[in-house]
Amino acid sequence: MITKLAGLETIGVLTSGGDSPGMNAAVRAVVRVAAKYDLKVFGIRHGYHGLIHNEVKPMKNNSVSNIIQRGGTILKSARSQEFRTVEGRMKAAETIKKYNIDALVAIGGDGTFTGANILSKEHGIKVIGIPATIDNDIIGTDETIGYDTALNTALDAVDKIRDTADAHERMFLVEVMGRDAGFIALETSIAGGAELALLPEELMDIDDVKSQLKNMLKNQVRSSLVVVAEGDESGGAIKLAEQIRDDFKKYDMRVCILGHIQRGGSPTARDRVLASRLGAAAIKTLMEGHSGVMVGIVNGKIKITPIKVAVDRKKDLDHSLIELAKLLR
Structure with missing residues (x-):
């Protein structure tokens, strides 16, 4: 078992951007695996908007009971124009400091990752991304949470x-x-x-x-x-x-x-397992000392990808599937 990393005591978790089925399963995994390492967890409601406006609450194992089968996100989501400003991100960083949050787990798509990357660069905050978008357009993972x-x-x-x-x-x-x-x-x-x-x-x-x-x-x-x-x-x-x-x-x-x-709707078994694996991997990746990366699964194995790469590059469609679609018409 990975030992507790010095300087890592408290993490924050948020969901941002468009919701996708399986986000709750990812939040559940983050909270429960963090508890195994005696880490405190704060849930941040309404994404970066909530981080700016102090919508922060402690989360324990019972906070995430009976949510793995639910669509949407218990932490809610929002798009924040204020977070796009230097002043907005300063407020977000102040909230992080107020709760002594050492690292942030951001669950979402490329917009969510862009925000996390900028926040990390400007304020030195450790961040880990978990890809959750029905579009399945993020490189570094075979599938994103919610796509299936x-x-x-x-x-x-x-x-x-x-x-x-x-x-x-x-x-x-x-x-x-x-x-x-x-x-x-x-x-x-x-x-x-x-x-x-x-x-x-x-x-x-x-x-x-x-x-x-x-x-x-x-x-x-x-x-x-x-x-x-x-x-x-x-x-x-x-x-x-x-x-x-x-x-x-x-x-x-x-x-x-x-x-x-x-x-909407209850996530499939495939999405629940994927979200659970990525939520657990996010905590383990933080414990190993990584930051500024996204966790994904490629060929059945956990893979980490720099968030900047995940944001700057789009996943290509499988051209063999395009050809198959043409053959079957």
Whole structure:
């Protein structure tokens, strides 16, 4: 067992940015593993906004009982414009000093990590990042917390939409989350048997979209389904429908925007285990003397990545999956 690191007595934990299923499981792991090392833990509500405005409370094992199955985050989340200022970060650092917090565990995506990195540089605060975003767009980990749940939520919706599309000979344009990343759209399209997926990483002009759909529909007389990432160049599913409707008058075209339903719900087993592993790894990584890094899992093993790298570089889509989607159309 790792021995207690000198100078590390108290940690703070926060969730920030968009919520994702499994954040509670990560908080639970942080609190419970920290307790094993006799570390005090303070939970910070509403992310960096709460750090600025002193929304801090002590957390013990019973604070995180019965939360592993819950979506959202018991610590709540928020986006803080004030934290973007030097003055705001000074207030946050003063709160950290007030509670004698030696290190901060930040659970979230690239915006959360950017804030943690700046806070560390300006005020010398130890920070560890845990990647939690349904977009799955952070390098240094095969999956981010919440992605598997969001993917399965989207797939469940697509399966249901496919039934009604088939019953009424309709064309459905289903918009999923992923403003800058097409992970949900790509894997949902493959698992849901979609005729086409429009991804921000694979931009297509509207004429190409029409051409591909026409080619795929030549021998199909019943229904079709297109998965659209919200950040696609076409402007999302509503804009796409406006642009192609006249070319597909045979079909009763409908748009379905899944939206924030993908953020909610009880996390899958996969996300609960992932979050538990990363929460525990965050504490162990701090005990080993690391700071300014993110913990992730690559090929089943814990890996640490500098937060700056995680923020500056985006994870690429698996191009073999893109090719697979094309082969299966």
